[in-house]
Structures are given as structure tokens and as C-alpha cells.
Amino acid sequence: MLMTKASIPEKKKARELTLQKLYAEEFQEGSYKTKLPSENEGTVSDIGEILSADLTRLILENKNDLDTIINRHVVTWPVEKLSHVDKNILRIAVMELKYIDSVPTKVAVNEAVEMAKKYGSENSYKFVNGVLGSVIQEIIP
Incomplete structure (x- = not known):
């Protein structure tokens, strides 16, 4: 993955x-292959689109x-019952924590928390931070 070659803003957008x-x-299954309006508006660079395509594919x-x-x-709910936003933020972060060595642990967690603040419900960021804190104990030696 090109994660190491991209700038910080490109990674955030990706x-x-x-x-x-x-x-x-x-x-809608298969919709991830379709360009989203943000891609067509030019708000995401070419490298950001490539990073996103790679990350999306790996997660799926x-x-x-x-x-x-x-x-x-997640002690209170199975993943199927989580909000779509929280569930996918967690998937992105866990993918980065477990499979993408070039992403530091603190960065993966911080980016997930920031996305939860921006896109999640009022307390999503606390939930995401707590779950990832527990996940780190398992997957980071």
C-alpha cells in the first residue's frame, strides 16, 4: 500500500x-467500486483515491x-448491531492496527476518534476510543 508515500492530509482524506x-x-453490495461525489468534485487527490481503493478492498x-x-x-453489542458509521470506523482502525505496519498505533486510534467525532453520534468517539484501547491490548505485542 502507498500509505507511506502519501501526505498526512491525503491519508486523512483517504x-x-x-x-x-x-x-x-x-x-448496496459492490457500490464501493463506484466513484463517490467527493471523488468527482476533486476534493480527493489521485493518491488519496488509490489509498482509499486499496484500504477499502483490504477491509472488505x-x-x-x-x-x-x-x-x-464490544461487550454490549455484536458488531452487526453497531451503527454503520461506528462499525466501519472500527474496521478501518483495526485494519490499520493489525495489517498496515506503516501506520503507528497512536495515529490509527487518533484518526478513528476524529472520524467518530466528525461522522458519528454524540458519544461515538468515546465508544471507538474504548474499543480500540481494548483491541490494542490483544493485537499489539
Whole structure:
């Protein structure tokens, strides 16, 4: 993945675009392959689009594994009952934590919390932070 070659703003936009694609995929399978308005408006760079496409593909390929990890750390709800936004923010962060070595742990968690503040409900960021704190205990040696 090109995560190491992208600027910080490009990575942030790529994560947000990935969240949008995963959200759309919840309602229409295969929709992640379609360009979203944000891509057509030029708000995401070419490298951001490539990063997002790679990250989205990896998450969808590993969705069962990611959901299994998340389920072990969500004590109140199974992953299927989480909001689509929270669930996909967690999938992005767990993918980065477990499979993408070039993303530091603090960055993956901080970016997830920031997306939860921006796109989630009032307390989503607290929930995401708590779940990821528990996930880190499991997957980071």
C-alpha cells in the first residue's frame, strides 16, 4: 500500500473516503467500486483515491476477521448491531492496527476518534476510543 508515500492530509482524506465507501457498501453490495461525489468534485487527490481503493478492498477482503476482533471487544453489542458509521470506523482502525505496519498505533486510534467525532453520534468517539484501547491490548505485542 502507498500509505507511506502519501501526505498526512491525503491519508486523512483517504480514510474519510474509505468510510464513505464502506458505508455505501452496507446498503448496496459492490457500490464501493463506484466513484463517490467527493471523488468527482476533486476534493480527493489521485493518491488519496488509490489509498482509499486499496484500504477499502483490504477491509472488505478481511471483514470477517476484523469483525471477529471487534466482537471480542464490544461487550454490549455484536458488531452487526453497531451503527454503520461506528462499525466501519472500527474496521478501518483495526485494519490499520493489525495489517498496515506503516501506520503507528497512536495515529490509527487518533484518526478513528476524529472520524467518530466528525461522522458519528454524540458519544461515538468515546465508544471507538474504548474499543480500540481494548483491541490494542490483544493485537499489539
